[in-house]
Amino acid sequence: MIELKKNLRPAETARSIVIIDDHAILRNGLRHILEEHGYDVIGEAANAAEAMQVLARAVPAMVILDIGLPGTRGIELAREILALHPSVKIVFLTVYKDEEYVYQALSVGGYGYVLKDSVDTEIIDALEYAGEGRKYLTPLISNEIVASLAPKPAMQPEHSALETLTRREREVLRLICDGMTNKEIAEALFISVRTVEHHRQTVMRKAGVRSVADLIKSAIRQKFVAL
DSSP states (O other), X not given: OXXXXXXXOSSOOTTEEEEEOSOHHHXXXXXXXXXXXXXXXXXXXXXXXXXXXXXXXXXXXXXXXXXXXXXXXXXXXXXXXXXXXXXXXEEEEESOOOHHHHHHHHHTTOSEEEEGGGHHHHHHXXXXXXXXTOOEEOHHHHXXXXXXXXXXXXXXXXXXXXXXXXXXXXXXXXXXXXXXXXXXXXXXXXXXXXXXXXXXHHHHHHHTOSSHHHHHHHHHHTTSSOO
């Protein structure tokens, strides 16, 4: 169910927030926490369709967004939101600890990544960071992420392995880092899914990695994707 304060104007205040999560109990709990800390929850939504209706009427400073929404994934919805409202700062809320989700959340433009089991102690910190234009990662995984992105000692090649990519391979890499599926990439680039699969395999081979998470880490380290 959509919940939205009436008579709102776009970009209300720097502390205005919309909560997007399919669990009403969690939304209610979040609203209570946020309002206790001086934030103004101007709207709520349980899915992507409701979220876009809310944001069409009131643009907040920040959005708390569940990655595991039913239907349209949170990563995909974030991309849609930022395409329409690039000033909105998105803090992802999730149960997923997988590195791949973290990298996708950051590469799509997220400002925070908070686990649901620690939301009551971390969400305010994440929002404060976002308000200051800084990234927040839950401490449960941030140390691992930072370590994985650290430059490797010695034996660094003179040129980046990704510098050998063709123009099309670079396009595919950037869309992979945006969290797009093979089908979505094929539609975006007007090529076949089989061609996308071929490019993906070639990019991973040239990068010397075996997983998408490692590919995204490599792209971030080599500045193909900015945090």
